[in-house]
Structure formats: structure tokens, C-alpha cells
Amino acid sequence: MILQTINLSHRYSASWAIRDINIQIGHTGIVGLLGANGSGKSTTLNIISGTLNQTAGEVIIDGIDLRKHPEEAKKRVGFLPQQLPLYTDLTIDEYLLYSAQLRRIDKQQIRSAMEETKERCGLNHLSSRLIKNLSGGYRQRVGIAQAIIHKPKLVILDEPTNGLDPNQIIEVRKLILGIAQEHSVLLSSHILTEVNLLCKEIVMIESGRVVFSDSMESFANYAQSDSLLLRFENPPSREELLKIAGVEAVELLSPKQMRIRYSGDQAVSDRIVAASVSGNWLLREIGPDNTKLDNIFKQLSSQTAQ
Ligand SMILES: Nc1ncnc2c1ncn2[C@@H]1O[C@H](COP(=O)(O)OP(=O)(O)OP(=O)(O)O)[C@@H](O)[C@H]1O
Numbered sequence: 001m002i003l004q005t006i007n008l009s010h011r012y013s014a015s016w017a018i019r020d021i022n023i024q025i026g027h028t029g030i031v032g033l034l035g036a037n038g039s040g041k042s043t044t045l046n047i048i049s050g051t052l053n054q055t056a057g058e059v060i061i062d063g064i065d066l067r068k069h070p071e072e073a074k075k076r077v078g079f080l081p082q083q084l085p086l087y088t089d090l091t092i093d094e095y096l097l098y099s100a101q102l103r104r105i106d107k108q109q110i111r112s113a114m115e116e117t118k119e120r121c122g123l124n125h126l127s128s129r130l131i132k133n134l135s136g137g138y139r140q141r142v143g144i145a146q147a148i149i150h151k152p153k154l155v156i157l158d159e160p161t162n163g164l165d166p167n168q169i170i171e172v173r174k175l176i177l178g179i180a181q182e183h184s185v186l187l188s189s190h191i192l193t194e195v196n197l198l199c200k201e202i203v204m205i206e207s208g209r210v211v212f213s214d215s216m217e218s219f220a221n222y223a224q225s226d227s228l229l230l231r232f233e234n235p236p237s238r239e240e241l242l243k244i245a246g247v248e249a250v251e252l253l254s255p256k257q258m259r260i261r262y263s264g265d266q267a268v269s270d271r272i273v274a275a276s277v278s279g280n281w282l283l284r285e286i287g288p289d290n291t292k293l294d295n296i297f298k299q300l301s302s303q304t305a306q
Contacts, residue, residue, distance in 0.1 A: 001026050002025050002027070002154050003023060003024065003061055003062075003154050005021055005024075006022060006058040006059075008047060008048075008057035009021070009054065009056040018043050019208050020057070021040075021205065021210055022210065022213075023210075027184065028183060029184065029185070029199075030186075030201075031184070031202070032189060032199035032216075033187065034188075035188070037190055039207060039208065041188040042081075042158055043208075045081075046081070050077065059073075062076045075104075075150065076152050077155075078147035078149075078150065078155045080143045082159050084140070085146070091130055092126055092129055092145075095146070096117060099145075100150070105150055113149055117145045117149045120175075120178065120179070121142070121144055122171075123138070126138065135168070136163060136168055137168030137171055140164060140168070144160065144175060153184060154184050157187045161173065173198060200216055201213075201214070201216060202216055226262060227259055227260060227262070227289040229253075229285065229288070229289045230258050230272065231258075233281075233282035235258070236281045238250045240275075245268070245271060246264040246267075247268060247272075248260075248261050249261040256284075259289055
């Protein structure tokens with residue numbers, strides 16, 4: 001297991017910022033930590049990267065307890081915090097040399113580590129450019145470069161595309177996908193589309209607690225599994241629909257169109273068809289509700305806020 005957090009909890013003052021966060025990463029690829037602003041993503045990532053001490057719970061990196069053996073555990077982690085840790089008066093080469101020294105890379109290997117990292121991050125042609133003269137996208141690449149220069153098993157990226165323009169976002173996402181071929185990446189975002197595009201797995205947190213944790217595929221299924229869109233030529237009343245076994249809620253979208261939420265088995269659609277025939281409701285459309293994942297995000301968020 002590359003990362004395991006066990007009931008990770010943190011309290012800045014009186015109230016808990018995160019509570020019982022359990023994350024497991026066992027392979028390369030990207031795990032998305034999704035949550036609205038203030039939900040506790042940065043707190044979680046700061047703890048996992050060893051920059052903040054948790055109030056309770058454990059972080060195990062590659063089998064090493066981060067609290068008990070911080071140096072050994074941190075060797076295996078690269079971190080891009082939300083605020084870029086750059087020295088803008090340094091050139092890219094100077095900054096990467098400094099980062100490599102901080103990471104205690106062997107003197108003989110520093111040059112090759114720098115060259116390889118610049119190559120991977122598309123920075124070779126800018127080696128002697130001052131960081132303050134780089135665009136936002138390139139600064140982000142330098143931030144990512146310092147996070148991978150020591151070839152950590154786990155790379156943690158806190159909102160890596162935040163504040164970038166659309167073209168820069170595409171480039172940085174490409175870079176992250178490349179890095180994920182060789183490293184395990186834990187990436188935070190408040191944008192569901194981004195997590196959907198990049199990640200195989202998703203951990204969604206809200207108000208400091210995990211509300212969903214599974215594959216992206218299960219998330220999409222979960223998101224669409226429990227509602228149906230219906231359209232009738234001769235629509236029944238809400239009460240008539242609610243009488244059908246399994247139908248839990250009816251939401252009118254237009255006089256003839258509605259969304260129902262249901263629980264239990266999928267046979268609810270057969271029962272709706274049968275009821276339509278016997279009630280002469282003239283069913284014209286029945287199918288899964290392809291609610292945009294973003295709506296689900298809002299829905300999940302409001303569930304936990306209650
Ligand atoms: N240093 C701090 N002192 C006190 N409270 C804090 C501190 N840092 C964060 N918090 C609070 O902890 C909660 C979680 O914040 P955190 O920054 O982890 O969330 P986030 O999901 O990363 O949000 P954002 O994307 O806006 O940074 C918030 O309520 C925040 O106000």
C-alpha cells in the first residue's frame with residue numbers, strides 16, 4: 001500500500017476541520033480528492049505531506065508511519081501545495097538545484113535528476129529563465145517539477161490547475177497524466193469535471209468527512225442509478241406515481257415531464273410501464289436520468305450539510 005490514512009482527524013481550534021478520513025492508494029494512477037472550498041482538502045493533504053501534524057489518526061506511507069518516522073516517510077512523498085512554493089528571483093535551474101539539495105539527492109545524481117525532471121515537465125528550454133518571468137502555467141510546471149525531482153512514490157497535488165487559463169489547464173493536466181504513469185498521484189480539486197477527466201478513483205469530502213469513496217465509474221453509476229426521467233402524453237398526478245412500489249419522490253420538470261427518485265430494484269420501470277398502460281397515461285419516454293455529475297455534487301453536498 002502506497003498510502004493509507006486511518007481515521008485522520010484535525011482540529012485547528014474548537015471545531016474539527018476533518019474527521020475520520022480514510023484513504024487508501026495501492027497503485028499508480030490518480031486518485032481525486034474532491035470537495036467544495038473549505039471542505040478540508042488542503043488540511044488533509046498538508047497532513048499527508050507531513051507539513052501539518054494531525055490531531056488524531058495515522059498516515060502510513062509505503063508502510064512507514066509518518067508521525068513516527070517522518071524523514072523516511074517524507075522521502076517517498078512529493079508535494080505541490082496550493083500556494084506555489086517558488087522563489088521567483090531564482091532561475092529554474094537554481095530552484096531545481098535547491099529543491100534537489102533539500103531532498104538530499106546524491107551529489108553525483110543531482111545533474112541527471114534535474115535534467116530528467118525538466119525533460120518530463122517540458123522545461124528544458126527555460127533552464128536559465130527567472131521564475132518571475134514565467135507564465136502561470138510554466139510556474140505550475142516548476143512547482144510540479146520540485147514535487148517529483150526525488151522520484152517519490154506518492155505525489156500530492158493541491159488544486160494544481162487553480163487559477164490557470166484554459167490552455168494552461170489542458171497542458172498541466174497532460175503533464176499530470178504523464179506523471180501518473182509512474183507515480184501514485186493524490187490530487188485535490190473542487191471541480192468535478194476535472195476529477196472525472198483525470199482520476200480513476202474519487203474520494204469526496206464534505207465538511208471534513210468522506211461522503212463517497214470508490215471508482216469514478218461507480219460514482220457515475222451511483223449518480224445516475226436512483227432516478228428516472230419520464231414523459232407522459234396524459235400525465236398522472238404526483239400521488240398516482242407515488243403509489244407505485246419503490247417510487248420515493250416525484251419532481252415535476254414540465255407539465256408532462258418528471259423525474260422520479262426510487263429505491264430498491266430496477267423493476268420499478270416495469271411497474272411504471274404497467275401502471276401507465278392500465279391508467280392510460282400514454283408513456284412517451286422513460287430512461288435513466290443523465291443528470292450532470294455536477295448536479296450530483298451539489299446534491300451530495302447538500303445532503304451532508306443537513
Ligand atoms: N490555519 C487554520 N486555522 C484555523 N482554521 C483553518 C485553518 N486552515 C483551514 N481552516 C479551516 O478548516 C476548514 C478546512 O479548510 P481547508 O483549507 O482544509 O479546506 P479546502 O477544502 O482545502 O478549501 P480551499 O480549497 O478553499 O482551500 C475550513 O473551515 C477552514 O476555514
